[in-house]
Amino acid sequence: MALFAARPLGALPQYSSTFASPAKEAKLITKYTDTTRLGTPWAKDPSVIHFGGRFLMYYTIPAVKKNPQGVQGFPKGLAIGVAESADLKTWTKMGEIIPRQQIEWNGIAAPGAIVIRGKVHLFYQTYGNGPRDAINHAWSSDGLNFERDPGNPVFHPDPALAKWSIGRAIDAEAFVHGDKLMLYYATRDPAFKVQKIGVAQAPVNSAFGKGDFKNVSNDAPILAPELPWERDCIEAASIVRRNGKLYMFYAGGYNNEPQQIGVAVSTDGLKWKRLSDKPLLANGPPGSWNSSESGHPGVFQYGNRTFLFFQGNNDRGKTWTLAATEIGWNRNGPYLK
Structure with a gap:
């Protein structure tokens, strides 16, 4: 993604300084990357579930430079990799989810996986369409082979109603809260410079198709950049429930500005x-x-254990690696173990 200079900031809201010094490095339980497409490490946007007696990780893989040998018309854009693990430490790539529908042909990315009624539901974004990128939906009985929703895309905000948004939707995160499936998404402002987070919801007993999701962020985003380290970007919401509260782990700053991870809390989502x-x-x-x-x-x-998966690199995005650290909890919320 393009990088943008930090916008001028006015007076900042006051927050507690709960977290320890961010200079302290996290102790990792795993590192994983994918070299199968480029021959160099490249894996982004992790989403992990437990399904079928093993852990599955869905993540973005890079565009290919040429068609695989003997394959005509292979989609060259971003796609989604699937890896499995028995212990959250050692991962083995099991396959790829590649673009199939016309709307996906430029690429698909940033998967958000959730298990509902014995199936893996995958919400993911189209890629390479600028303001027209939106959220697609697919489902699977084995976690590897997915059936696409024929009505894709299933959601993007309507810029005529959500005037703060350009109408794009990326970085899907699905989370069951009560009788609703909450679909968190990132979008840009009408100038396509500032990234913010919104949320839609659908009945949890629905098919999660087009028309099932209602945008509940038409009036305003639920989170927008305010702090200096967040610069012009809040994205990639990831939600967990703990002690009756919801905690959102989110990314602040565009890629390599640097992007870093913050936390917000809610009672209603x-x-x-x-x-x-x-x-x-x-x-x-x-x-x-x-x-x-x-x-x-x-x-x-x-x-009762919480793991934070994330992406990182040391070459400003030439390569990408996934890693995880364990999160502890106290009365103030999460902390790095």
Whole structure:
């Protein structure tokens, strides 16, 4: 994504400084990347679930430079990789979800996976269409082979109603809250410079198709950049429920500005308050593997343990690696273990 200079900031709201110094590096439980398409490390946008007795991670893989041998008309754009693990530490690539529908042909990316009624539902964005990118939906009985919704895309905000948005929708995150499936998304302002987060919702017993989702952020975004480290971008919401509250791990700053990870809290999934004026997980110090960024969080709750997956690199986006660290909890909220 293009980088934009930080916009002028007025007086900032006051937040508690709950988190420890962001200069401290997180202890990693895993690192994983994908070299199958380019021959160099490139994997972004992790989303992890437990399904079928193993852990599955969905992530963005790069565009291919040429068709695989013997394959005509292979879609060259971004696609989605699938890896599995028995322990959240060692991962094996199992396959790819490649563009199939006409609307997907320029690429698909940033998957958000959720298990509902015994199936994996995948919400993901189209890529390469600028303001027209939107959220698609597919589902699977085995976590590897997906059936597309014939009505894709299933959601994007209507800029005539949500006048603060240009109508784009990316970085899907699906989360069940009560009798609703909350669909969090990132979008740009009408000038296509500032990234903000909105949310739509559908009945949890629906098919999650076009027409099922109602945008509940028509009046305003639920989170927009305010702090200096967030610059002109808030994106990649990832939600977990803990002790009766919802916690949103989000990315602040465009790629490699650096992008870093903050946390907000909510009781209803609609109104959010930042926990700190500092990122929970910052980019690493010079010379570290993630010195260019720690971004695009994918939080995963398994039993009573919480794992924060994220992307990083040290070459300003020439390569990308996924990693995870364990999150602890206290009365103030999450902390890096």
